[in-house]
Amino acid sequence: MTMAxxxxxxxxxHGRNRAIALALAAFVVLIFVGSVVKMTxxxxxQLDVEIGR
Amino acid sequence: xxxxxYASNDGSTAAPREASAGDYIALLKPRVMSLVLFTGLIGLxxxxxxxxxxxxxxxxxxxxxxxxxxxxxxMWFDADIDAVMERTSKRPIPRGRIEPHEALTFGLFLAAASxxxxxxxxxxxxxxxxxxTIFFYVVIYTMWLKRRTVQNIVIGGAAGAFPPVIxxxxxxxxxxLPAWAMFLLIFMWTPPHFWALALFRRGDYAAAGVPMLPVxxxxxxxxxxxxxxxxxxxxxxVTPLFFGxxxxxxxxxxxxxxITFLAISFLVLRxxxxxxxxxxxxxxxxxxxxxxLFALLPVGTPIVLGL
Numbered sequence: 001m002t003m004a005x006x007x008x009x010x011x012x013x014h015g016r017n018r019a020i021a022l023a024l025a026a027f028v029v030l031i032f033v034g035s036v037v038k039m040t041x042x043x044x045x046q047l048d049v050e051i052g053r
Numbered sequence: 054x055x056x057x058x059y060a061s062n063d064g065s066t067a068a069p070r071e072a073s074a075g076d077y078i079a080l081l082k083p084r085v086m087s088l089v090l091f092t093g094l095i096g097l098x099x100x101x102x103x104x105x106x107x108x109x110x111x112x113x114x115x116x117x118x119x120x121x122x123x124x125x126x127x128m129w130f131d132a133d134i135d136a137v138m139e140r141t142s143k144r145p146i147p148r149g150r151i152e153p154h155e156a157l158t159f160g161l162f163l164a165a166a167s168x169x170x171x172x173x174x175x176x177x178x179x180x181x182x183x184x185x186t187i188f189f190y191v192v193i194y195t196m197w198l199k200r201r202t203v204q205n206i207v208i209g210g211a212a213g214a215f216p217p218v219i220x221x222x223x224x225x226x227x228x229x230l231p232a233w234a235m236f237l238l239i240f241m242w243t244p245p246h247f248w249a250l251a252l253f254r255r256g257d258y259a260a261a262g263v264p265m266l267p268v269x270x271x272x273x274x275x276x277x278x279x280x281x282x283x284x285x286x287x288x289x290x291v292t293p294l295f296f297g298x299x300x301x302x303x304x305x306x307x308x309x310x311x312i313t314f315l316a317i318s319f320l321v322l323r324x325x326x327x328x329x330x331x332x333x334x335x336x337x338x339x340x341x342x343x344x345x346l347f348a349l350l351p352v353g354t355p356i357v358l359g360l
Contacts, residue, residue: 009071019074027166030111034174037107 081121096220112223125160210243231296253329300353
């Protein structure tokens with residue numbers, strides 16, 4: 001099957017791809033920041049208590 | 054796999070068929086999302102206890118994305134009636150920009166991602182309630198109630214009332230009673246808000262076969278019920294004060310805005326059948342009312358009313 005793709009279609013696809021890339025990058029940052037906050041506020045202080053630091 | 058060729062740019066080509074990023078954003082119902090996000094934020098702010106700002110931001114993102122996911126799945130299921138109704142005919146699926154199965158996949162992915170992230174980074178109570186909210190909106194409201202009963206938005210309105218409770222749960226890790234006062238306020242607000250819209254969009258709903266109150270019971274009954282539910286909403290607007298949520302500013306605001314809401318609802322009642330001037334104003338004012346009331350909840354020192 002052959003699909004004709006107009007320059008406008010192409011522009012839209014590029015825009016969509018950029019949005020997906022940005023969303024994925026934002027998700028990675030969100031998980032990273034969340035994990036760091038959880039560790040510094042919860043896991044690491046708890047370990048300090050357990051090992052008597 | 055399709056071969057892709059490029060059409061000449063001579064101005065004779067048809068309208069674009071590729072979905073843009075904006076079309077996918079439209080699937081998330083951004084205007085509904087803004088109200089959900091705001092009430093969720095207030096739930097976070099008024100909850101007792103502390104939450105790290107990054108965690109608060111993550112919780113809000115999860116609430117927003119979860120709400121958006123519900124919207125996308127709703128658009129997949131309601132694609133047939135959206136195409137018939139003027140108000141929704143410009144949505145991405147009826148316009149042919151996005152295939153229904155793409156909207157479903159997008160919605161399911163975002164729903165799973167938002168609930169999982171909320172569980173992983175915030176807590177189980179907030180994640181569980183977010184999952185239940187998505188389930189309630191998609192399955193209970195969209196798939197079950199919307200096309201079957203005139204009470205569709207009365208019961209289904211609960212889905213829109215959960216976000217402040219989710220915000221609260223993100224801070225406390227529980228679903229304590231005070232949070233449900235905010236739930237009750239939005240729950241009682243939804244019928245007059247939605248029926249005001251349904252009055253002037255009655256033809257749309259009738260054409261699509263959706264049993265909204267004005268279609269099934271007529272305009273006069275709808276206008277009476279708008280007043281009735283507005284009175285219940287006014288009563289619900291006092292309940293946060295019994296749980297130490299809201300101060301003097303909220304009390305004064307709730308009274309002033311509530312009286313205005315009631316006055317407009319009476320004008321809707323007195324309006325002649327077939328005229329929707331005040332119904333349109335009530336719809337607009339109802340959005341302002343909820344934003345304003347929730348904005349006032351965290352202001353000042355909380356008052357605790359006794360019975």
